[in-house]
Amino acid sequence: MxxxxxxxxxxxxxxxxxxxxxxxxxxxxxxxxxxxxxxxxxxxxxxxxxxxxxxxxxxxxxxxxxxxxxxxxxxxxxxxxxxxxxxxxxxxxxxxxxxxxxxxxxxxxxxxxxxxxxxxxxxxxxxxxxxxxxxxxxxxxxxxxxxxxxxxxxxxxxxxxxxxxxxxxxxxxxxxxxxxxxxxxxxxxxxxxxxxxxxxxxxxxxxxxxxxxxxxxxxxxxxxxxxxxxxxxxxxxxxxxxxxxxxxxxxxxxxxxxxxxxxxxxxxxxxxxxxxxxxxxxxxxxxxxxxxxxxxxxxxxxxxxxxxxxxxxxxxxxxxxxxxxxxxxxxxxxxxxxxxxxxxxxxxxxxxxxxxxxxxxDPNLVIRRLKQEIKDLKMEIQLLRGTSEEHTMNEMDLKSLQNQVYDFINDKSSEATLNFRANLQQIKTIFQLFKEVVLNERSTHVEAIDHDKSTSKEDTSALYGTIKDLSRQIQEKDNEINILVSFIRKHNQNNVQTDNSQKEIVKEVVCKEQTSSPSKDINDSDGNTLRKGERQHESVEESESDYCDKKAISSVPYVERSLSRAQAFEMFQKSYSRDQAIQENKFILKGKYQEAKSISEHVNKAKENINHLKSQIQKLRIERAMQDLHGRDQMETMVQNYEEDQLISQIETEKKLYKEGFNKLRDLKREIEHLHQLLEQNQRRLQEDLEKWLTLIERIECTSQNFVPEHPNFKQENTLSLSAAPQQLQEGEKNVYSRQQEDNNAKTLQRDSACGMSAGEDEVQMISSRPASSRPKQESLIPITGNAKADADIAAFYKARDKILQRRSEQNEP
Ligand SMILES: Nc1ncnc2c1ncn2[C@@H]1O[C@H](COP(=O)(O)OP(=O)(O)OP(=O)(O)O)[C@@H](O)[C@H]1O
Structure with a gap:
């Protein structure tokens, strides 16, 4: 100021x-x-x-x-x-x-x-x-x-x-x-x-x-x-x-x-x-x-x-x-x-x-601040004396402290600090959390060793070595993949063809998404927990957790990429399940606006009338004041008083109308604001769902087998035959992949990653369980990255990962 x-x-x-x-x-x-x-x-x-x-x-x-x-x-x-x-x-x-x-x-x-x-x-x-x-x-x-x-x-x-x-x-x-x-x-x-x-x-x-x-x-x-x-x-x-x-x-x-x-x-x-x-x-x-x-x-x-x-x-x-x-x-x-x-x-x-x-x-503010200060000081004294009372922490505080501790642990910077109130209970909780982390780490490590008891020591270290190596290499390949993915997308825009099988794919992906399990973590050889989102294309995968509102968009059919955005939007909107609610709200809002318009016309009219009547009274009073100066007779006074009374009673009537209208308008304004908020929310969701839907389409195109990019590095041996995937890959069969299938799995992951989608067995299962009839007749082959070495690395990585998962699940079996 x-x-x-x-x-x-x-x-x-x-x-x-x-x-x-x-x-x-x-x-x-x-x-x-x-x-x-x-x-x-x-x-x-x-x-x-x-x-x-x-x-x-x-x-x-x-x-x-x-x-x-x-x-x-x-x-x-x-x-x-x-x-x-x-x-x-x-x-x-x-x-x-x-x-x-x-x-x-x-x-x-x-x-x-x-x-x-x-x-x-x-x-x-x-x-x-x-x-x-x-x-x-x-x-x-x-x-x-x-x-x-x-x-x-x-x-x-x-x-x-x-x-x-x-x-x-x-x-x-x-x-x-x-x-x-x-x-x-x-x-x-x-x-x-x-x-x-x-x-x-x-x-x-x-x-x-x-x-x-x-x-x-x-x-x-x-x-x-x-x-x-x-x-x-x-x-x-x-x-x-x-x-x-x-x-x-x-x-x-x-x-x-x-x-x-x-x-x-x-x-x-x-x-x-x-x-x-x-x-x-x-x-x-x-x-x-x-x-x-x-x-x-x-x-x-x-x-x-x-x-x-x-x-x-x-x-x-x-x-x-x-x-x-x-x-x-x-x-x-x-x-x-x-x-x-x-x-x-x-x-x-x-x-x-x-x-x-x-x-x-402001004494109230001071009192509030001083009370808090006293409370803090008391706690500090108790802590220093070692007589601190233990207050049980509520769930929210505990959660927030937990997050702080994990953030602190995960922050690799040497300057990272953990700030907390000097309170015995908090300190104890923090120690408890640290203990949990250490024990977890230890048990993970022991688990890993136990797992591999059956395999030779040499194999184990070789496996960890491979995994470590692969994670590093995956990081290195990431940039390469991105470049290739943009190439594929560009190519895709020109060549993609829409057919019924693609529509099926969309449906299946959506279905799969509806039932997909939460992302699973894997451990690298250093015992670091790698979450899926931490692997590749993290920014895209972050949104995967809440990936599209399935119900809302599952009703929306596949759309050709060649359609303009406006056309795509139109098509999306037609089948968007929330659109009806939006239209209804719009309709109600329109009605409220019309009502508000008509009431405000009445209010303005009443206001105008009041102002007009006021100026009439004012004129009358000025006239009377002038007459006061020159003297006026009683009859004139009575007539003027009567006129003024009439005007005043008219103002009273108008005032009532004004007040009623004003109150109605105020209520309507509140309702309109609420409806606006609802509509904004709906529009935002629609926008988000549209984006997700378009991303989904893009993913499907990446997944589809309808094209073979003419990449200079393309080689037959680096391609994947999806049609070779088993038609009904059931739960029990998951762990008995042929080498080809394992490669497929890894390659599918790679493609999905390139398209910004979470990877894993589930996706493989989803794609392979697609009915044969819905698959394109044409036998198509897709390179993962177009680079033989990168593809082989990725496939090997997944192979290693599957082995670990398989061992784990075997171990978990009673
Ligand atoms: N600057 C101005 N321009 C145009 N009209 C004016 C102006 N000043 C006053 N008037 C008009 O002159 C009339 C008398 O003015 P106003 O009522 O403001 O006087 P006042 O000093 O408040 O009188 P009172 O003491 O009786 O309240 C009103 O009709 C007003 O609209």
Missing amino acids: ASEIQNVSSNIEIYLRMRPLLSGTASHYEIDKDERIVKWHVPRHVAAGMANHQKERYDFFFTDIFDTDSKQDEVFEKVARKVVMGALDGYNGTIFAYGQTGSGKTFSITGGAERYVDRGIIPRAISLIYSELGNRSDYTYTIHFSYLEIYNENGFDLLNPDHETKTLEDLPKVILLEDEENLIHLRNLSSHLATNEEEALNLLFVGDTNRMISATPMNMASSRSHCIFTATIEARKSGEDSVRKSKLHLVDLAGSERVSKTGVDGQILKEAKYINLSLHFLEQVIVALQERNQGKNRQHIPYRNSMMTSILRDSIGGNCQTVMLATVSIAQEQLEETISTCRFAQRVATISNRAVLNEEI
């Missing part, structure tokens, strides 16, 4: 935004972009009318100035981006809009209801937060949102679900509590976890709608309340004890116009006084801070005088990166208010804040 914010004091940044003129005459003003100064020219007659202000030009400095044509994204980038990023880095942040009613505070903070490009700072901040999380994967973020409305010094939770059924007055009031450390807590203000942008935007939408429809005779316009949308961000880095906690307040203050100008009375006057009072207290706080900054003896800052200043205490003169957006009208008749707003901003600019990184140790 790299933040531009340092732990140093800096003054609150102030920005000015001018609202486009809707009607009337515009004031005369100039913006000096370089100096970042706005100059308001006041006509002589207006200046004369302004209380205490006789000047004809007023200049104000700002961090930046946005003229009437400024766009929402520009404002967000300049005003909000760094504050949001700072909050993600662990610094508190506040952005507050201040200005007279109708000057564009809500438009700037929340945005216009109709157009997407009119999204304000809050929705853009939400998008930025969630898109940034993707770039900060080393941290785990938890983000909660709350939305508070302060009206007549009372706090209301805009995210309280009871908003739907109760009036504002009947909702529980948010209560301000202060702890011994002067930290403010808000009772009855709900906090909602949002794991993604969609959820957070939904909370904003719900809160804004509640703000609009909190229909009470007192709350006639949003301009009379303050709204604070807060994101509480927690970031934890894995493996660390500390947690970063920050708060991001996005504040839409009530209209700042002076009461005297509105000429209101009664309830509205009372509200206006409250609003003015809380803004007045805000001003007092700012003045006090300004004086303190100027070195005047100002200890007490009157934060507690109002709810808003209490909540925003850190934002003004505290631990916070704060930005003020002053919104003004350029209308000449509003010039006095405009100058008043600019003047207030100049005061705010003198306030210095000190944003510090809010990083603290």
